Amino acid sequence: xxxxTQSSRYLVKRTGEKVFLECVQDMDHENMFxxxxxxxxxxxxxxxxxxxxxxxxxxxPEGYSVSREKKERFSLILxxxxxxxxxxxxxxxxxxxxxxxQYFGPGTRLTVT
Amino acid sequence: GDSVxxxxxPVTLSEEAFLTINCTYTATGYPSLFWYVQYPGEGLQxxxxxxxxxxxxxxxxxxxxxxxETTSFHLEKGSVQVSDSAVYFCALSxxxxxxxxxxxxxxxxxxxIP
Numbered sequence: 001x002x003x004x005t006q007s008s009r010y011l012v013k014r015t016g017e018k019v020f021l022e023c024v025q026d027m028d029h030e031n032m033f034x035x036x037x038x039x040x041x042x043x044x045x046x047x048x049x050x051x052x053x054x055x056x057x058x059x060x061p062e063g064y065s066v067s068r069e070k071k072e073r074f075s076l077i078l079x080x081x082x083x084x085x086x087x088x089x090x091x092x093x094x095x096x097x098x099x100x101x102q103y104f105g106p107g108t109r110l111t112v113t
Numbered sequence: 114g115d116s117v118x119x120x121x122x123p124v125t126l127s128e129e130a131f132l133t134i135n136c137t138y139t140a141t142g143y144p145s146l147f148w149y150v151q152y153p154g155e156g157l158q159x160x161x162x163x164x165x166x167x168x169x170x171x172x173x174x175x176x177x178x179x180x181x182e183t184t185s186f187h188l189e190k191g192s193v194q195v196s197d198s199a200v201y202f203c204a205l206s207x208x209x210x211x212x213x214x215x216x217x218x219x220x221x222x223x224x225x226i227p
Contacts, residue, residue: 004156033215042202042219043157090156094215098206099145099164102215104156 003027004105006091012111019078021108023091029103030096032074034058034066037088037107049074050096081112115140119203119218126193126225134188134221136177136203144205146170146179146186151200151220160188160201193225 007022025032033048035058045058047066055066063085067075074093078085088109092102120135138146145164149157161170166181175190186203203218 040219043217045215048214092157098208100206101147101159101162102157104149104158106154106156 004091004093004103006089006105006108008108009106010109010111012113013078013081014113015082017081017112019081019110019112021076021078021089021091021110023074023076023093023105024072025074025093025103026072027093027103028071029093030071031094031102032068033092033094033102034064034074034076035090035092036060037090043090046076083112086110086112115144115205115207115214115216117203117205117216117218119201120221122200122220123222123224126223128195128225128227129192130225132188132190132193132197132223134201134203134223136186136188136218138184138186138203138205138216140184140205140207142207143181144207146177147204147206148175148177148186148188149202149204149217151202153199157202193223195225195227198223198225 004025034046035043049055049068065077090107091105094100094102116139147162148160150160151157161172163170163179169178177186177188200220200222202220206215
């Protein structure tokens with residue numbers, strides 16, 4: 001079974017803090033993705049990576065950065081957290097190729113106060 | 114650009130009712146199509162997929178057929194159960210220069226009442 005794990009299920013941070021969200025997959029997938037999910041807006045892509053040290057901006061990259069130093073790990077960084085970044089964050093991975101599905105982690109509910 | 118439009122919810126059905134959730138897409142190429150399901154408090158999980166025109170994906174009594182002529186991938190189930198209550202997302206994957214990109218609909222919330 002493919003497993004995608006995320007470092008925290010729930011996180012509470014203060015405005016201005018630097019926040020790290022970690023994602024690890026165990027199936028040697030090339031692609032990894034970070035989304036945020038908000039009511040009424042569905043899933044919005046923040047960043048994705050198709051290889052180690054490679055990254056591409058998604059639809060809403062502002063205020064976020066990412067790091068992929070190892071194939072199995074993809075980190076999302078909020079450089080200076082703000083209240084409008086309160087959201088559910090979902091990590092996903094997939095094999096390279098358009099016919100392959102994504103596998104999702106359980107999500108991290110981040111609250112910025 | 115590519116996009117997915119799915120039926121707005123919420124949808125409320127009685128147990129054993131027939132379910133249809135409409136999904137249409139716009140794509141520049143020949144995408145793969147997916148339905149994902151999200152139970153409360155969890156991430157998304159794949160329900161079914163189809164990778165070429167006229168393919169039918171099926172799983173757990175759910176079905177969807179890839180219709181290129183109508184650019185649709187509607188989800189159906191003949192008899193829903195309370196345990197099917199969840200949010201359903203239609204998605205497509207298309208080729209790009211940097212691998213494949215995924216596009217999701219906004220989700221349709223389904224509640225099944227006994």
